Amino acid sequence: MSGTxxxxxxxxxxxxxxxxxxxxxxTDPMELFGxxxxxxIFLVVLFFQRGGEVxxxxxxxxxxxxxxxxxxxxxxxxxxxxxxxxxxxxxxGTLLRAKAxxxxxxxxxxxxxxxxxxxxxxxxxxxxxxxMLLYDGTAAGVARxxxxxxxxxxxxxxxxxxxxxxxxxxxxxPRLVNGVGMFPVMGLTAISGVFYPVTALPEWVxxxxxxxxxxxxxxxxxxxxxxxxxxxVEVGESWRTLETVGVLGAWAVLGMVLAxxxxxxxxxxxxxAKVEAARQKAMQRV
Amino acid sequence: MAVIGEEAGGTPAVRGPDGPAVVEVSGLRMRYGxxxxxxxxxxxxxxxxxxxxxxxxxxxxxxxxEILEGFRAxxxxxVRVLGxxxxxxxxxxxxxxxVVLQSWRDHSKWRVRDLLELFAGHYAPYSSPERPxxxxxxELLELVGLTEHAGAKLGSLSGGQRRRVDVAVGIVGRPExxxxxxxxxxxxxxxxxxxHDLVHALADEEDTTILLTTHDLDEAEKLADRIxxxxxGRIVADGSPEALARELGSDAEVRWRxxxxxxxxxxPDGTGFVRGLFEQHGEDVTDLEVRRAGLEEVYMDLVRRYExxxxxxxxxxxxx
Numbered sequence: 173m174s175g176t177x178x179x180x181x182x183x184x185x186x187x188x189x190x191x192x193x194x195x196x197x198x199t200d201p202m203e204l205f206g207x208x209x210x211x212x213i214f215l216v217v218l219f220f221q222r223g224g225e226v227x228x229x230x231x232x233x234x235x236x237x238x239x240x241x242x243x244x245x246x247x248x249x250x251x252x253x254x255x256x257x258x259x260x261x262x263x264x265g266t267l268l269r270a271k272a273x274x275x276x277x278x279x280x281x282x283x284x285x286x287x288x289x290x291x292x293x294x295x296x297x298x299x300x301x302x303x304m305l306l307y308d309g310t311a312a313g314v315a316r317x318x319x320x321x322x323x324x325x326x327x328x329x330x331x332x333x334x335x336x337x338x339x340x341x342x343x344x345x346p347r348l349v350n351g352v353g354m355f356p357v358m359g360l361t362a363i364s365g366v367f368y369p370v371t372a373l374p375e376w377v378x379x380x381x382x383x384x385x386x387x388x389x390x391x392x393x394x395x396x397x398x399x400x401x402x403x404x405v406e407v408g409e410s411w412r413t414l415e416t417v418g419v420l421g422a423w424a425v426l427g428m429v430l431a432x433x434x435x436x437x438x439x440x441x442x443x444x445a446k447v448e449a450a451r452q453k454a455m456q457r458v
Numbered sequence: 459m460a461v462i463g464e465e466a467g468g469t470p471a472v473r474g475p476d477g478p479a480v481v482e483v484s485g486l487r488m489r490y491g492x493x494x495x496x497x498x499x500x501x502x503x504x505x506x507x508x509x510x511x512x513x514x515x516x517x518x519x520x521x522x523x524e525i526l527e528g529f530r531a532x533x534x535x536x537v538r539v540l541g542x543x544x545x546x547x548x549x550x551x552x553x554x555x556x557v558v559l560q561s562w563r564d565h566s567k568w569r570v571r572d573l574l575e576l577f578a579g580h581y582a583p584y585s586s587p588e589r590p591x592x593x594x595x596x597e598l599l600e601l602v603g604l605t606e607h608a609g610a611k612l613g614s615l616s617g618g619q620r621r622r623v624d625v626a627v628g629i630v631g632r633p634e635x636x637x638x639x640x641x642x643x644x645x646x647x648x649x650x651x652x653x654h655d656l657v658h659a660l661a662d663e664e665d666t667t668i669l670l671t672t673h674d675l676d677e678a679e680k681l682a683d684r685i686x687x688x689x690x691g692r693i694v695a696d697g698s699p700e701a702l703a704r705e706l707g708s709d710a711e712v713r714w715r716x717x718x719x720x721x722x723x724x725x726p727d728g729t730g731f732v733r734g735l736f737e738q739h740g741e742d743v744t745d746l747e748v749r750r751a752g753l754e755e756v757y758m759d760l761v762r763r764y765e766x767x768x769x770x771x772x773x774x775x776x777x778x
C-alpha cells in the first residue's frame with residue numbers, strides 16, 4: 173500500500189465521518205435548538221434596529237451591524253464549539269475509540285474539521301439569508317462582496333478551528349470550556365467593535381481588541397458587505413485588508429503549530445481508565 | 459516445535475510454547491507516583507490461546523491490558539505484542555488488534571450501522587488473503603445479535619445492546635489478537651451465553667488469540683484455556699482452570715458416617731484416604747462425600763491472603 177492511496181483513503185473516511193457527524197448533529201432537536209437559538213436572538217434584535225440609518229451614510233442600521241455579528245459567530249463557533257466538542261469527545265470515550273482504530277486519530281480530526289466547516293458555513297448562511305430578506309442593503313452587499321466574504325470566511329475558519337482544537341485539548345472537563353471560555357470571548361466581543369464602532373473606545377482598549385481574531389473577523393465581514401461610506405467609523409478610515417489577512421493568518425499559523433502538539437499530547441493520555449473515571453464522576457454529579 | 463504451515467510472508471507459522479508468542483511480557487512494572495501498581499509481571503500468550511486475567515478490583519488488570527493495547531506507557535519491563543512494542547506499534551500493527559472498550563455515551567447520535575461501516579472502512583487497507591478485512595457488516599450485526607437495531611441510534615440502546623456494539627467494534631477488523639476488558643458487565647444471562655459462544659467461535663474458527671479480564675470466576679472457568687490470577691500487582695497463579703483448582707486447591711474434605719457417628723477429615727489425598735477408610739471399616743462406611751475445593755475457594759483464599767498483606771510466595775511455583 174503506497175502512502176498516497178493511504179492518504180486518499182483517510183481523506184475519504186474523514187469526509188464520511190464528518191458527514192455522519194453532521195447528520196447526527198443536525199437531526200438532534202436539542203443540539204439544533206442550541207445552535208439556532210443564538211442566531212435567532214441576533215436576527216430578532218437586528219430586526220428591531222432596521223429602518224434606522226447610520227448617520228450620514230444612508231446605510232440601514234441592521235444591515236450595518238449584521239456583518240460584525242457574522243464575524244463574531246464564526247469565531248464563537250470556530251473556537252468554542254471546536255474546543256467543547258474535543259473536550260467532550262475525550263471525556264465520553266469517542267477519542268479512545270478513534271485511538272483503537274488504524275488511522276483513527278487522523279480520521280477523527282479530519283471528520284471534526286469537515287463537521288466544523290459545515291457548522292460554520294450553516295451558521296453564516298442562517299444569518300446571511302434572513303438578513304438579505306429582512307435588512308435593506310444586505311442583499312446588495314452580498315452581490316457586491318461575496319468573493320471577499322468567502323475569502324474572509326475561509327481565513328476565519330483557518331484562524332479559529334485549529335485554535336479551538338488546541339484549547340479543547342487543554343480542558344479535561346468539557347463543562348469548563350463553556351464556563352471558563354465564555355468570559356474572555358464575551359469580554360473580547362464587547363471591545364471588538366461588533367455592536368458599536370471600536371473607535372468609540374480608549375486607544376489602549378482598541379489595541380487589546382486588535383490582537384484577537386474577533387475584531388478582524390468582524391472587520392473583514394464589514395469590508396465584504398458594507399459600502400465605503402461606512403469607513404468613517406473604522407480605525408484609520410480603512411478596511412485594512414492586508415492587516416486582516418496578516419493577523420488572522422498569524423492566528424491560523426499559531427493554531428496549526430499548537431494544535432498537533434497539544435492533540436498528540438492529549439491522545440497519548442487518553443485511556444479507558446480515564447474515561448471510566450470521568451464516567452464515575454459524571455454519575456456522582458447526576 | 460510444531461510447524462503447521464507457511465504464511466504468505468514466507469515466515470513459518472509456528473504454534474505452541476516454542477513458537478513466537480503473540481504476547482510476551484517480562485519484568486513489567488507500573489508505578490503511579492509512589493504507588494506500585496505492577497511489581498514485575500511475566501507471562502506469554504501463544505497463538506489461538508484464550509487467556510483470562512483474573513483478580514480483584516485494583517489488582518492491576520486494566521493497567522496490564524492498557525499497556526498491551528498501547529494506550530499507556532509502562533514504567534519498566536519488556537513488552538512485545540505481535541512482535542512490536544505497543545507504545546510504538548503504528549497503524550498496520552493497530553489493524554491486527556481488536557479492542558473491546560467499555561462504552562459509555564460516545565457516538566450517541568450515530569446509528570449502529572453507520573458506526574460499524576465507518577469503522578470497518580478503517581481496516582480495508584490492511585486486508586490479506588488469510589485474514590480478509592474488514593468483516594462484512596451485515597454478518598457482523600448478525601453475529602452479535604444487533605440486526606434489528608442496525609438503524610437505531612447508539613444513545614437509544616440498552617446497556618446490554620451497547621455492549622454488543624462494543625464487541626462488534628472490537629472484532630470488525632478480524633483481529634489476530636483481541637482484548638476484552640470486563641466484556642460481559644451489564645449482560646443478561648442470555649447475552650452472556652451468546653457472548654461466550656462468540657468467544658469460543660473466534661478462538662476456534664478464526665484462530666484469534668484472546669486476552670480478557672474479569673472478576674467473575676464462573677466466566678473465567680468457562681472461557682479460559684489458561685487463567686492468570688493477579689493480586690497486588692503480581693501474578694500469583696498461572697495455569698488451566700482445572701490445574702489451578704487441583705494444584706492450588708487446598709485439601710479435599712472427606713465426610714462419612716460409621717455406625718451412626720459423623721466424621722469429617724481434611725486430606726491432600728482424598729482418594730487414598732477413602733481407600734484406607736474402606737480397608738478399615740468396609741461396609742460400615744455410609745454417606746460418603748469427597749469434596750475438593752473449587753476454583754472459587756482458591757480465588758477467595760488468594761484474595762484474602764493478599765488483602766491481609768500476607769505473602770503467598772509458594773503459590774507461584776505450585777501453580778506452574
